[in-house]
Amino acid sequence: MSIVIKGARILGGEPADILIEDGAVAAVGQDLTGDETVDARGLIALPGLVDLHTHLREPGREDAETVESGTRAAALGGYTAVHAMANTSPVADTAGVVEQVWRLGQEAGRCDVQPVGAVTEGLAGERLAELGAMADSAARVRVFSDDGKCVSDAVLMRRALEYVKAFDGVVAQHAQEPRLTAGAQMNEGAVSGRLGLTGWPAVAEEAIIARDCLLAAHVGSRLHVCHVSTAGSVEIIRWAKSKGWDVTAEVTPHHLLLTDDLVEDSPVGSYNPIYKVNPPLRTRADVEALREALADGTIDVVATDHAPHPVEDKETEWDAAAMGMIGLETALSVVQEAMVETGLLDWAGVAERMSYAPARIGRLAGHGHPIAAGSPANITLYDASVRAEVDPGSYASKSRNTPYEGRTLPGRVVATFLRGRPTVLDGKLA
Amino acid sequence: MKRHLISAADLSRDDALLILDTADELARISDRSIKKLPTLRGRTVVNLFFEDSTRTRISFEAAAKRLSADVINFSAKGSSVSKGESLKDTALTLEAMGADAVVIRHGASGAPHRLAGWVRGSVVNAGDGTHEHPTQALLDAFTMRRRLGSLEGRRVTVVGDILHSRVARSNVLLLSTLGAEVTLVAPPTLLPVSVGSWPCEVSYDLDSVLPKSDVVMMLRVQRERMNAAFFPTEREYSRRYGLDRERFARLKEDAVVMHPGPMNRGMEIAAEVADSPRSTIVEQVANGVTTRMAVLYLLLGGADLGGEDQ
Numbered sequence: 001m002s003i004v005i006k007g008a009r010i011l012g013g014e015p016a017d018i019l020i021e022d023g024a025v026a027a028v029g030q031d032l033t034g035d036e037t038v039d040a041r042g043l044i045a046l047p048g049l050v051d052l053h054t055h056l057r058e059p060g061r062e063d064a065e066t067v068e069s070g071t072r073a074a075a076l077g078g079y080t081a082v083h084a085m086a087n088t089s090p091v092a093d094t095a096g097v098v099e100q101v102w103r104l105g106q107e108a109g110r111c112d113v114q115p116v117g118a119v120t121e122g123l124a125g126e127r128l129a130e131l132g133a134m135a136d137s138a139a140r141v142r143v144f145s146d147d148g149k150c151v152s153d154a155v156l157m158r159r160a161l162e163y164v165k166a167f168d169g170v171v172a173q174h175a176q177e178p179r180l181t182a183g184a185q186m187n188e189g190a191v192s193g194r195l196g197l198t199g200w201p202a203v204a205e206e207a208i209i210a211r212d213c214l215l216a217a218h219v220g221s222r223l224h225v226c227h228v229s230t231a232g233s234v235e236i237i238r239w240a241k242s243k244g245w246d247v248t249a250e251v252t253p254h255h256l257l258l259t260d261d262l263v264e265d266s267p268v269g270s271y272n273p274i275y276k277v278n279p280p281l282r283t284r285a286d287v288e289a290l291r292e293a294l295a296d297g298t299i300d301v302v303a304t305d306h307a308p309h310p311v312e313d314k315e316t317e318w319d320a321a322a323m324g325m326i327g328l329e330t331a332l333s334v335v336q337e338a339m340v341e342t343g344l345l346d347w348a349g350v351a352e353r354m355s356y357a358p359a360r361i362g363r364l365a366g367h368g369h370p371i372a373a374g375s376p377a378n379i380t381l382y383d384a385s386v387r388a389e390v391d392p393g394s395y396a397s398k399s400r401n402t403p404y405e406g407r408t409l410p411g412r413v414v415a416t417f418l419r420g421r422p423t424v425l426d427g428k429l430a
Numbered sequence: 431m432k433r434h435l436i437s438a439a440d441l442s443r444d445d446a447l448l449i450l451d452t453a454d455e456l457a458r459i460s461d462r463s464i465k466k467l468p469t470l471r472g473r474t475v476v477n478l479f480f481e482d483s484t485r486t487r488i489s490f491e492a493a494a495k496r497l498s499a500d501v502i503n504f505s506a507k508g509s510s511v512s513k514g515e516s517l518k519d520t521a522l523t524l525e526a527m528g529a530d531a532v533v534i535r536h537g538a539s540g541a542p543h544r545l546a547g548w549v550r551g552s553v554v555n556a557g558d559g560t561h562e563h564p565t566q567a568l569l570d571a572f573t574m575r576r577r578l579g580s581l582e583g584r585r586v587t588v589v590g591d592i593l594h595s596r597v598a599r600s601n602v603l604l605l606s607t608l609g610a611e612v613t614l615v616a617p618p619t620l621l622p623v624s625v626g627s628w629p630c631e632v633s634y635d636l637d638s639v640l641p642k643s644d645v646v647m648m649l650r651v652q653r654e655r656m657n658a659a660f661f662p663t664e665r666e667y668s669r670r671y672g673l674d675r676e677r678f679a680r681l682k683e684d685a686v687v688m689h690p691g692p693m694n695r696g697m698e699i700a701a702e703v704a705d706s707p708r709s710t711i712v713e714q715v716a717n718g719v720t721t722r723m724a725v726l727y728l729l730l731g732g733a734d735l736g737g738e739d740q
Contacts, residue, residue: 185539188623188624189623189624190624190627191624192622192624193622193623193624193625193627193628194599194624194628195539195540195561196539196558196559196560196561196562196594196596196599197539197540197559197560197561198560199622199623201623269543269544269547270540270543271539271540271541271543271544272544312516315516315518316516316517316518316544317517317536317538317540317541317544318538318539318540318541318544319537319538319539319559320517320538
């Protein structure tokens with residue numbers, strides 16, 4: 001059976017037809033025909049999006065998200081592959097757990113789930129987990145991260161960076177110096193000072209990134225920096241790249257759009273933990289620096305850090321609330337608003353940062369290919385011309401902790417194809 | 431006035447003066463042998479205390495009772511809260527009981543803001559984490575006014591752990607609203623990094639500020655700060671930032687010394703200074719009741735205060 005996508009603007013270019021056969025792109029051109037037709041006139045075609053940083057919460061917190069619900073959300077957001085972070089319960093620090101998550105993804109079938117392995121046993125930062133066993137497992141783990149916790153011990157970080165070279169792995173560091181952030185609640189600055197919330201200084205992130213870049217250079221390893229949030233971090237990564245070191249970095253959609261003053265004053269009140277996230281929302285100057293860095297390639301990737309939490313973990317006083325925001329279903333819209341509508345990125349640039357680069361860093365051979373004959377048919381059709389108010393009630397995610405409720409965002413994912421099979425059509429799960 | 435009193439920033443200059451003038455009027459009534467007024471009869475005030483603070487709780491309790499309100503004291507210890515009940519469920523419980531005002535003391539900054547989203551009654555912040563304590567600032571301003579007259583142009587120096595002090599935050603906001611010039615004095619480790627954006631001056635040198643101060647307010651310094659390396663030793667803190675007899679002697683003749691309590695005598699303030707006639711520390715406690723009466727009265731829109739002879 002073949003499908004032809006009619007009149008799609010590939011990476012925002014001139015309208016063309018895309019013929020899909022046997023899970024792959026068979027041809028791109030004009031006046032193509034197939035067994036089934038999808039009308040894509042006016043829509044932008046992007047390579048299926050790849051998320052390097054997703055929390056699917058299974059096993060352990062199935063009340064917040066499951067692989068099933070999280071991959072539904074991913075498909076609706078235009079994703080064809082997500083990396084599932086290791087901070088589950090039990091932690092994904094053994095071949096058994098990563099294979100379980102990988103298998104659940106296969107069964108769900110809407111979006112490829114690539115498990116991330118923990119760097120240290122139980123995320124405790126004390127002993128290396130069996131990284132090789134996870135790499136050799138059916139899940140073929142290549143990205144290792146203690147995300148949520150920082151591998152703060154310099155020796156352990158050095159060993160991890162070195163060790164994963166044996167199987168072309170990469171350590172994705174959550175950069176947060178623990179002593180400088182003991183009890184930290186929000187970005188340390190004018191707002192935290194006024195609100196009396198314990199500050200989370202930018203230097204706590206920047207100091208670890210600087211150290212890790214130097215370590216990676218010293219041992220000749222790859223380093224990936226998770227969710228960069230400060231202007232200073234951008235400067236350090238720019239410097240490391242200028243040296244030719246193998247350092248990559250990601251930024252979340254929310255750090256491209258939101259600032260710490262929302263904690264003081266927002267449409268949903270003061271001290272609303274919907275804005276509590278790790279790393280914290282920073283200042284307008286940081287947002288500007290992150291956008292510029294994403295545009296000039298200093299930051300390689302947009303990664304969602306989709307972090308579902310049940311209502312009761314957010315309807316609390318600020319200090320008691322969980323950190324994190326959901327993001328799979330709004331990522332592309334936020335990137336359109338922050339990067340495309342500001343003229344900083346074109347759609348080819350979006351494809352690089354939300355599909356090609358994350359697939360490269362994660363070593364996902366089946367994802368992140370241009371829409372061209374011979375590529376796997378992982379395709380996202382996107383309508384950039386609409387705007388709508390964010391309605392969390394409509395989300396497939398089990399959780400509702402979006403910071404965009406009540407906001408109007410541009411764009412809508414109309415269809416997603418995973419190896420030629422539609423997972424989303426007309427904006428709904430297929 | 432707004433429906434809640436959560437931050438001193440909620441108060442305009444007119445609001446603040448109205449509260450202080452009302453407190454003046456109530457203070458005259460408090461001097462009479464029968465102190466009770468009928469104005470809040472039938473209204474319910476809940477004291478919701480998640481932190482132990484007997485001083486503040488009994489001050490609010492006395493204030494509400496003198497206005498004839500029904501008072502319910504809800505302390506977190508030994509209650510459903512200690513069994514894991516959330517702030518929201520506690521709020522819904524109070525709402526169901528028909529609380530007209532909830533006075534909340536909580537260890538988390540911003541807890542009163544959250545509470546205000548879940549109850550219909552007025553929320554009065556009786557101290558939230560390291561954020562604010564607006565009624566303390568009001569009673570401090572009331573005390574200063576009684577000693578010094580108008581606060582316009584008066585120089586108020588606040589000394590101590592500004593970083594963790596809800597009293598300092600509320601005082602800076604309220605005093606600047608009332609036209610006073612505030613100077614904060616502390617070791618740099620105990621000031622927020624962003625203090626330069628506050629409506630006040632900042633100094634690390636107490637001795638240079640004291641001679642021009644009309645008011646010196648000493649804040650409690652918690653000993654555990656020393657363990658977190660905010661300062662080296664108690665002795666060094668006391669030497670550099672304590673109000674001892676020598677420093678006290680260099681104050682202007684009519685300057686007053688304040689402390690929100692509880693004090694560490696011998697640490698931030700010498701015993702002789704605390705007990706001197708220029709210290710307002712005991713007065714502050716008495717003024718706390720009348721100021722809180724004024725706040726409850728105005729927020730709950732009580733009936734007429736009544737004539738002098740009622």
